[in-house]
Amino acid sequence: MQPGLYHILCISAALFFIGAFGFLTRRNLITMLMGLELMLNSVNLNFIAFDKYVWPGKMDGLFFTLFIIAIAAAEAAVVIAIIINVYRSTHAIDVEQTKQLKH
Amino acid sequence: MNAENIIFYLLAAMTLVSGFMAVTSRLIFRSAIYLLFSLIGVAGLYFWMQYEFIAAVQIVVYVGGITVLIIFSIFLTQQAGEALPAAIFSNKLAAAMAAVFGLALLLLQFRNFPFLESTSVTSPAMKEIGSRMLDVEQTGYALPFELVSVLLLAAMIGCIVIAMRPQHEKENK
Numbered sequence: 001m002q003p004g005l006y007h008i009l010c011i012s013a014a015l016f017f018i019g020a021f022g023f024l025t026r027r028n029l030i031t032m033l034m035g036l037e038l039m040l041n042s043v044n045l046n047f048i049a050f051d052k053y054v055w056p057g058k059m060d061g062l063f064f065t066l067f068i069i070a071i072a073a074a075e076a077a078v079v080i081a082i083i084i085n086v087y088r089s090t091h092a093i094d095v096e097q098t099k100q101l102k103h
Numbered sequence: 104m105n106a107e108n109i110i111f112y113l114l115a116a117m118t119l120v121s122g123f124m125a126v127t128s129r130l131i132f133r134s135a136i137y138l139l140f141s142l143i144g145v146a147g148l149y150f151w152m153q154y155e156f157i158a159a160v161q162i163v164v165y166v167g168g169i170t171v172l173i174i175f176s177i178f179l180t181q182q183a184g185e186a187l188p189a190a191i192f193s194n195k196l197a198a199a200m201a202a203v204f205g206l207a208l209l210l211l212q213f214r215n216f217p218f219l220e221s222t223s224v225t226s227p228a229m230k231e232i233g234s235r236m237l238d239v240e241q242t243g244y245a246l247p248f249e250l251v252s253v254l255l256l257a258a259m260i261g262c263i264v265i266a267m268r269p270q271h272e273k274e275n276k
Binding site: 002003004005006007008009010011013014015017018019020021022024025026027028030031033034035037038041044045048049051052053054055056057059062063065066067069070071072073074075076077078080081082083084085087088093 | 108111112115118119122123125126127131134135138141142145148149152154156157160161164165168169172173175176177179180181187188190194195197198199201202203205206209210213218219220221223224225226227231232235236244247251254255258259261262263265266268
C-alpha cells in the first residue's frame, strides 16, 4: 500500500502519545522537556502532511511549521535557563522537590 | 513494494522506536541520544515528503540546536551515568492508559473521516517559500515573521537574565 496522508497522520498521532506518555511519567524536568519536544514534532509532521496532501501549493502548513520550530527553539532555551536556575537553588531538578512557589 | 515505501516504513519505525526508547530509558544521557535519532527520523520523513527546506531547518534547529542544549543541561545538572528512579507504577499505568485510549480514539477518527486528498501532489520550491515569507500582501507572512524575530530577541534576553548569577552571590565568592 502506497504511504500517504493516512500513514503520516498515524505516525504523528503515535509520536504525540509517546511524548505525552513521557511527559506524564517522568519526574525529571529535562526528560519532561524531551517528551514535550516529541509532541511538538508530531504537530509539525501533521501540519506538513496536510500541507502536502490536502492543500498542495498553498504553503500555510509549511509556514505554521516554520514558526512552530522557531517558537519551540525559544521555548527550549528559556526552559533550560529555568532548569539551570532551579538546580542552582535546590540542587535537584526533580519536579517533586521544586515547591518553593507553592505557598 | 518498491524502495520508496521501504524507506518510508524504515523512517517511521526509526522515529517511533527511538521516540519510545527516549521516554522510557532510565539513563538520561541515553534517552537524549534516542531523542536525537527520533528527531533525525522526523527530518527523514520531511525529506521523504520532498519538503527539503523544512527537513534542513529540522536538522539545524532540533538535531543541531535543541538536542545539544539538552545534553549540555544534562552535563550541568546531573551525573549522567546514574539511572533515574523508576516511575511510580500507578502514574505509569494512568499515563499508558491515557496514551493508548487517546491513540485508539484518534486512529478511529482517521479511519472514518473522509479526508479530501488532492490529486496533484506537489512540494513547494525554495523561491516560493522566500517570497511568500516576506510578502506584505494579504496572504504573506511578513507580520508573523517580524513577531517571531521580536520573540526570539525577548527569549534571548530572558534566558540571560534568568540564568545570570544574582549580584550578591557574586560578591560573596
